[in-house]
Amino acid sequence: MQTKKLISYLTCEKFQDEIFEKVEERYKCTIIKDAIIINIKEEQQIILFKYGVFISWNVEFENMKFFKDFIKNYEINSFETPFIEELNYTFENEFKINFDTIYLNDLSSISKIAISQALAQNVKLDQFEKELITTIENNSNIPLQLAHTGKINLTKKEISKKIGELFLVKSKMNLHYDLLDTPEFFWEYPEYENQYEKLIKYLDIKSRVEVLNKKLEIIQELLHVLGDEQKHRYSSFLEWIIIILIAFEIVINLKDHL
Incomplete structure (x- = not known):
């Protein structure tokens, strides 16, 4: 399977309380616990957390730019320079991480949220x-x-x-x-x-x-x-x-x- 981009963004202290509702009005979404999965296109997803972080799973540049412009309207205390971390991911029979590439054995939304939780904590810790x-x-x-x-x-x-x-x-x-x-x-x-x-x-x-x-x-x-x-x-x-x-x-x- 081809290697794809996995990018973490921390753009503000937190999002407005109604962020999930606003995102649902614009995109096809699924809310699971404290995360919202935003389906951009096939194999392109964004997982967003209310504390200012969203994780881009293989999202194309133009789609990502449009989303960032949209989400900026709901940021609280935006950072002049956002915190960004880049990794790669691909599919393999066994889950592992090696040389900044995550090898997933499960491409389900739940698995992606589990991974995104750690990535979100990573950029928050950077802050x-x-x-x-x-x-x-x-x-x-x-x-x-x-x-x-x-x-x-x-x-x-x-x-x-x-x-x-x-x-x-x-x-x-x-x-x-x-x-x-x-x-x-x-x-x-x-x-x-x-x-x-x-x-x-x-x-x-x-x-x-x-x-x-x-x-x-x-x-x-x-x-x-x-x-x-x-x-x-x-x-x-x-x-x-x-x-x-x-x-x-x-x-x-x-x-x-x-």
Whole structure:
């Protein structure tokens, strides 16, 4: 069987809640659990998930372009540069993955969803990795400032903004972290979980998730450092107020005794 293109797209944070209904109005579709299978033409399918990902199975360029233009109307927080991963697939008697080619022994829609679940997690993980790396790099000067000067050279307002930014990143990761767990889809179709697990292993997703956890710990440490600095500055401010008030009281008492 000829080798065909299998392309994963992550174009936005998520799609609007009514995305499945809108797609059904335009295309011949089948909804299975958390995925919708969109039949473009014979042997051309798109499998879409609500968290911003769709997987193209052998879809021709023009059909894919038309679909992307259509789907853009229902994106929430679109990415300036989408996350795209390309593989190939073909048919063989035994399921395996080798040199970026998936050898399928089952071309059913259920089998394709099982494979697409892993591919969708892969590009979503790409997004999380990029966002965490960018956040850590943007704040790498904070530990350096502490090491060289013993203090953070930011105003109180700048520290508050940094805490807000870091907290948003951490909260977002925690909120969407379940997307990287084994999907509920396999509760109903456990016979396809082996394919999913093999692809998860090939894409190195579990070890990448462990690295992601370590980077989240770095974010947490930065939050602690900034929080402690903010508390220290507030305490110092209160101490100065107390000192000024005591000095003022001493001046008043001295005047009364003169």
